[in-house]
Amino acid sequence: xxxxxxxxxxxxxxxxxIQSRRKNLTFDKVSFMAVFxxxxxxxxxxxxxxxxxxxxxxxxxxxSGFSPNYKFIGLDNYARIFTDDQFLKALSNNVILLIIVPxxxxxxxxxxxxxxxxxxxxxxxxxxxxxxxxxxxVSFFPYTIPAVAIGIMWGxxxxxxxGLLNGALNALGLxxxxxxxxxxxxxxxxxxxxxxxxxFVGFYMVLFIAGIKGIPAELFEAARIDGAGRFRTAVSxxxxxxxxxxxxxxxxxxxxxxxxxVYMASLFxxxxxxxxxxxxxxxxxxxxxxxxxxxxMATAMGxxxxxxxxxxxxxxxxxxxxxxxxDGGRL
Amino acid sequence: xxxxxxxxAPVGHLEREAKSTPGDRAVAATSHVVLAIWSAIVVLxxxxxxxxxxxxxxxxxxxxFALPGAWKLDNYIKAWSExxxxxxxxxxxxxxxxxxxxxxxxxxxxxxxxxxxxFRGSRVIYVLMLAGLTFPIFLAMVPLFGVLKGxxxxxxxxxxxxxxxxxxxxxxxxFLFAFFKNLPGEIAEAAAIDGAGEWRxxxxxxxxxxxxxxxxxxxxxxxxxxxxxxxxVTINAGGPKVLSQELFAFAQQMGYAVDFGxxxxxxxxxxxxxxxxxxxxxxQLQGSVSQGTSR
Numbered sequence: 246x247x248x249x250x251x252x253x254x255x256x257x258x259x260x261x262x263i264q265s266r267r268k269n270l271t272f273d274k275v276s277f278m279a280v281f282x283x284x285x286x287x288x289x290x291x292x293x294x295x296x297x298x299x300x301x302x303x304x305x306x307x308x309s310g311f312s313p314n315y316k317f318i319g320l321d322n323y324a325r326i327f328t329d330d331q332f333l334k335a336l337s338n339n340v341i342l343l344i345i346v347p348x349x350x351x352x353x354x355x356x357x358x359x360x361x362x363x364x365x366x367x368x369x370x371x372x373x374x375x376x377x378x379x380x381x382x383v384s385f386f387p388y389t390i391p392a393v394a395i396g397i398m399w400g401x402x403x404x405x406x407x408g409l410l411n412g413a414l415n416a417l418g419l420x421x422x423x424x425x426x427x428x429x430x431x432x433x434x435x436x437x438x439x440x441x442x443x444x445f446v447g448f449y450m451v452l453f454i455a456g457i458k459g460i461p462a463e464l465f466e467a468a469r470i471d472g473a474g475r476f477r478t479a480v481s482x483x484x485x486x487x488x489x490x491x492x493x494x495x496x497x498x499x500x501x502x503x504x505x506x507v508y509m510a511s512l513f514x515x516x517x518x519x520x521x522x523x524x525x526x527x528x529x530x531x532x533x534x535x536x537x538x539x540x541x542m543a544t545a546m547g548x549x550x551x552x553x554x555x556x557x558x559x560x561x562x563x564x565x566x567x568x569x570x571x572d573g574g575r576l
Numbered sequence: 577x578x579x580x581x582x583x584x585a586p587v588g589h590l591e592r593e594a595k596s597t598p599g600d601r602a603v604a605a606t607s608h609v610v611l612a613i614w615s616a617i618v619v620l621x622x623x624x625x626x627x628x629x630x631x632x633x634x635x636x637x638x639x640x641f642a643l644p645g646a647w648k649l650d651n652y653i654k655a656w657s658e659x660x661x662x663x664x665x666x667x668x669x670x671x672x673x674x675x676x677x678x679x680x681x682x683x684x685x686x687x688x689x690x691x692x693x694x695f696r697g698s699r700v701i702y703v704l705m706l707a708g709l710t711f712p713i714f715l716a717m718v719p720l721f722g723v724l725k726g727x728x729x730x731x732x733x734x735x736x737x738x739x740x741x742x743x744x745x746x747x748x749x750x751f752l753f754a755f756f757k758n759l760p761g762e763i764a765e766a767a768a769i770d771g772a773g774e775w776r777x778x779x780x781x782x783x784x785x786x787x788x789x790x791x792x793x794x795x796x797x798x799x800x801x802x803x804x805x806x807x808x809v810t811i812n813a814g815g816p817k818v819l820s821q822e823l824f825a826f827a828q829q830m831g832y833a834v835d836f837g838x839x840x841x842x843x844x845x846x847x848x849x850x851x852x853x854x855x856x857x858x859x860q861l862q863g864s865v866s867q868g869t870s871r
Contacts, residue, residue: 412640
């Protein structure tokens, strides 16, 4: 099924072929465009764009999701959401996640990435740490594990009596016998945050390693000749050079922190955690829709979630811009 | 793990080493310690889960560290058949497999047209695709429930598949768009001169040329779809369950019937196949991550 040899085409054929390709809408081209663009676009519009648009409309109604009838009630849903203590609790939990998760994950993965990439010798060519690919491979493990499995696994690790954590602490002589890490309002949120960070650090570490390896070696050498130590190099060369990667990571982690549904659902089978200390907006949305049958209300929560996401992304871009980003990103 | 270590040993160890100073050695040692601690934090929970999957519930409660009395597969048999993990595993393979093939094909087609042809509205379509990447999926879930219900696709695997395809499309198109844009145009031109139609040019020339890009995107799509939880629990709650769903349901029942060994086995069954695939293909995957960041 190989193509006919080029000799089959006459000299003047080239121009003509290109012209006909540009001008004439042949059946071949029309059918090609229709199928290639039409099918994916149709699926995308029906199953992604259309629901997104509908969400804004439904958020103004009292639709239950089960009867075909609903009426418009203006902004009532939004007004009720913002006086609902449980939703506000969930919102504040999301804000805690939003502040802590991206920051700790980015810092930790940057530190680990820096150790791998610039931990090598300070003489000669700039080199990474020897034998470090093992760490990189292992750190990436959690990213390949379904979040549900991560949540369930850690739920067992935190288990008061049979869990790994208390077992280890008790073996060390610390008396944490039967302490319920996830059952206590003091520790439930912190423990959940640790699990989320555990799940994400490896991926961003690999991302940052790739970013750091993309920095021209001359820059590191120049910094070294100028007398910069490792720490100075990391702060003044590495971080500014990969700030676009950091920004991307921050946005993704922030969007995730505003969702966090999977982790919270699988860590706390009895939704919400102790006294709702780990309840997040997405869980509240889910219950409102599928347990209470208030689809209108739930979509209004979805709209709030979307707005929060956009605001957060905008904020990250703004901060990056104000602190002098984008230009320094690439050479 | 020992296998891994051997595999990843540095290739360049034969090259002449610059003499390292005591300071360097201290830094290297510290780095190794810190990285080793983090690796332990990652690996130990997994090993513990794997070990516990062979224990009985009594053994698990007696001591979290003790090795299982016997390395029997009872828990796995229980998880696979009684808890429905086996059926869910097969459902997951079907749903993710079909979705992956479809989304790669449709995504490549759409990205190709957007990247190689300029026509009225092409920019709008591209921006629309980007919008799908930025909006939180949660916003769409409730109306989507209604859409699928209206089509009679609710709680059915085909409904799940088409939803997976639709939501993986923007990512796929976005990355393949850049890829097709960078492929040399002369080859397509040459094919046209030689009389190949648009269809043939795409399937016989452009698609094979895009293989590296397709592989990267496919790996990420696979992980994303295999790990997907929100979409199935929303629109497939009453249908044949996929793996993440069944695992979650199994964990939820645990409050009543305590069989922790089987739960650990279920988690292990979920984790192991992808983990093994990752270890085998990790070089390619690490490459993909860097590819994703470079543009």
